[in-house]
Amino acid sequence: MSPSFREGAREGFRVFLPLSVGLIPWALVTGMTMGGVGFTPLQAMGMNVIVFAGTAQLGTLPLIAAGSPVWLIVVTAFVLNLRFIIFSAALARGFHGVPRAGRWLAGHLLTDGVFATCLEKMLSHEDPHWRLGYYLAPSLWSWLLWQVFAFCGVMAASSIPKGWSLEFMATIALIVLLVPVARLRPMLLAAVTGGVLAVLLRGMPLRLGVIVAIVGGIAAGFAAERWQGEGR
Amino acid sequence: MTYDWTLWIVFILIGLATTLPRGSFIVLGERATLPEGLQKALRYAPAAALAAIVVPDVVMVGGAVEALNPKLAAAIAAVLATQLSRNPWLPFIAGMGVLWAVRHFL
Numbered sequence: 001m002s003p004s005f006r007e008g009a010r011e012g013f014r015v016f017l018p019l020s021v022g023l024i025p026w027a028l029v030t031g032m033t034m035g036g037v038g039f040t041p042l043q044a045m046g047m048n049v050i051v052f053a054g055t056a057q058l059g060t061l062p063l064i065a066a067g068s069p070v071w072l073i074v075v076t077a078f079v080l081n082l083r084f085i086i087f088s089a090a091l092a093r094g095f096h097g098v099p100r101a102g103r104w105l106a107g108h109l110l111t112d113g114v115f116a117t118c119l120e121k122m123l124s125h126e127d128p129h130w131r132l133g134y135y136l137a138p139s140l141w142s143w144l145l146w147q148v149f150a151f152c153g154v155m156a157a158s159s160i161p162k163g164w165s166l167e168f169m170a171t172i173a174l175i176v177l178l179v180p181v182a183r184l185r186p187m188l189l190a191a192v193t194g195g196v197l198a199v200l201l202r203g204m205p206l207r208l209g210v211i212v213a214i215v216g217g218i219a220a221g222f223a224a225e226r227w228q229g230e231g232r
Numbered sequence: 233m234t235y236d237w238t239l240w241i242v243f244i245l246i247g248l249a250t251t252l253p254r255g256s257f258i259v260l261g262e263r264a265t266l267p268e269g270l271q272k273a274l275r276y277a278p279a280a281a282l283a284a285i286v287v288p289d290v291v292m293v294g295g296a297v298e299a300l301n302p303k304l305a306a307a308i309a310a311v312l313a314t315q316l317s318r319n320p321w322l323p324f325i326a327g328m329g330v331l332w333a334v335r336h337f338l
Contacts, residue, residue: 039235074242083275103259106258
């Protein structure tokens with residue numbers, strides 16, 4: 001570890017620390033939901049370590065609990081994480097000179113919070129060691145918080161009676177993610193289209209309706225943006 | 233509900249589905265770029281996907297649409313709490329509280 005790596009790590013940690021508190025309720029809720037759908041603590045922590053993606057975990061838990069086909073669960077997780085392709089593309093330049101294994105690790109650890117915190121410095125700081133430290137320190141700190149507080153949530157879930165429908169916390173969490181996103185008009189249209197189509201097309205074989213609904217929602221949002229742009 | 237060993241396969245597949253998009257361009261580096269049109273379209277994926285999971289879950293009971301049900305009331309409470317407050321816990325307290333209250337008192 002070079003001194004500039006450590007210096008970058010310290011700076012990244014300092015910037016990210018106050019924001020990272022926001023992860024705690026999410027980790028607790030995800031842990032409680034994993035417990036609520038009936039995972040053992042080992043299964044829950046297995047998912048938490050292997051997947052390490054809050055939205056994808058919360059989004060797939062209702063599907064896993066309902067016994068949905070595996071392909072639908074996997075496609076849903078993929079679609080929920082499509083935004084990271086954009087984040088990954090935006091950050092890519094900052095990892096110039098980092099070996100491939102390090103890049104995979106950096107990719108696996110990428111989160112919304114770290115992206116928002118690190119993007120500017122990742123593209124502007126000239127020392128690659130400093131940049132890597134600046135990225136990895138907040139990422140590893142997020143990872144640690146995510147595991148510790150999810151575990152607390154899993155443990156809390158086992159002492160709460162079944163009749164309380166803890167699995168509904170996943171749906172509430174998805175609503176909390178959706179509401180701020182849908183404040184922009186085209187985003188709202190994408191969400192409404194996706195939601196309505198998913199209900200209308202529920203009879204399609206293999207639950208293909210969900211996928212058609214998502215594609216329809218994306219198309220509606222994209223079209224609305226185009227249309228809004230032309231109207232200006 | 234209990235799950236067998238196949239759950240671990242599902243976890244690994246979900247893990248791949250979440251790590252591949254995150255790693256994509258960081259791993260490919262300067263060898264690839266994302267077309268601008270696709271970038272714009274992808275921005276709508278989370279909103280469409282979240283709604284496609286949430287809406288059927290809150291308007292349907294046992295496979296049939298049921299407009300007035302406790303889950304929908306709870307969802308509305310969660311939306312209002314998210315809109316009106318910055319407290320990260322309130323949507324969960326309001327949503328679970330309404331779900332529980334409607335089930336027990338109506």
